[in-house]
Amino acid sequence: MGYQVQQRGRASIDFLTDLRRCSNRLEADPAIAGINPGAIFDHPQAGTKLDFVSMQTKTLRLLSDSEAFRVLRLCREWMLAAHGRIAMEAFAEMPVALSAELDAAKSGSSTLQYAPDLTLPAYWDGYEFHRSSGGWDGHDYMGFVHGELIHFHMVGRALAGVLHAQRLAAAEAALYDAPERILEMGCASGQFTAALAGTYPNARITALDLSARQLEQALRRGNEQGASWSLLQAAAEQTGLKAAQYDLVCSYAVFHELPRAVAEQVMVEKFRLCKPGGALLMADVKPYSSLSAHEVWNADFWNQVVGGDPHWREYAMTDFIALAESAGFVNVVWQGLGQYHYPYVLTGRKPASH
Template identity: 45%
Template structure:
């Protein structure tokens, strides 16, 4: 059952193309802003304090047309992409509904918890400035998973965002696993990469968003996969000790506060059987960027709906992995930054 390539109408397709091209067009404007900063100050001598750095650069660029243009483009894009993508989805919903209905049944299982006490860091937060948050639309999982990511975001990443997920899945130390947990599985993109890489494994996913889980459920059914999906926080999954031989996540960490990151790593350690592997990936570490690069990333996160980006991008994830008990820890890569560790046998 085809679920992966929505046949958008002309209006929706043109609107998504415009959004994608705006993202491409912003690149030379950003380069102009960088050039203007470098003309006025030595980037290596910018203040260490990030708020002071931002204030200094804002003052220096007060009369910059490029900076004003870049801000306006970014703000309009952030405020508009969910509405435009949802409208494109609603145009095709009548013909898509039979597919959604059919893929709501199959080998996968889904356990939602309407009484789940949502963590403060998640409840009411509109990550990525998504209208209404991850559950703001009845089919937000489809809108994000099949339209926003595949029709727009994928164009911004050289090599493809889905190839990145596949690459991370293939970085796990062993060639096969029996029981895999995907922490923060969202609409199932990384879960799909895990299923493709380890076809004989029983795959379980946890996620807070019911709408994202529903789309992951449909994706699994469309492909004949028997995923087990649960609405639970990654830091407190409720599974028994030693339930898995691989615990993984893709770009989850920047969506949670720093103190919760350590709890997630500790939960992964608890859930692994002795000798089991952990692989976590996330956005670029600030330690791997120069001062100007950090300012760009930090500003983009601040105005792009990423409330925990700064505190988590500043973490040494390898140090956290060792702290909770992992051995043979490694941390490599710029984007994604990938941390691996093994629970002692």
């Protein structure tokens, strides 16, 4: 679907992109680049308990003397607080006809099943992940606002095409050559769904999410591609779907948004829905065990402490190999992909005899 961001929105996104690029240079300041939270945070083992609050308090005390850090934090927190509002403003100045086009784009070869009686889980309902104003559902066209204006124009431009390549690499990492049926949990606006469809063009894809507005954007994306995706509004931990239906059960960047107890439930649900002999695929951010002490501080501070990712640390300190194995998966491997070891991908199999 064609559209053009108007002058204010375009100039605002230019500003955000350059503010991010220019302020990122401050990370090279010796006070920031040299911060070391101590040996116990060097490759911390998943499943162990470490005093992160004390670590962050101590490093923040050291960094408070750094002008570069103070300015970097000011810029990043401003961007976190402002980006959702700027995206909604950019939508508001777009032609009125766009809303009708977005409504029309919901009709096509893909389907969306809403769940009006769904009780939204407390860890999700009303929380503004990534400090994004309006959250996932706070606007009639929030799927377009997030999937296009934030994901594609703001984040995507700053990362220059890397995002889709990462999703394609993750889709290709599945331990299943030609899955006939794929289930994606937490599909949001359908970015990874599109990567799955591109990688496995003959598969029937079912994708679910809690957000009706994000699912609507996934629906538009599926229709635009002429795909027959079955989209469902459902919680990944309790899908209500029939057991053992899918050759490949997967997710992209979902588990770091879940409390540990829910992550366990989702893994159990993935196992239940997977056919015997089927494959597990979970792509997500890097675990702390793969990072140096400095990288642990960096990821923990900018995501967990100030970034609006309240379960990031729990995710990063969870042993997902053990978690998948305890759900029943075998041959489980967890590794980073490509030159930058990102995303981290967990693969495994449901025993054929199960």
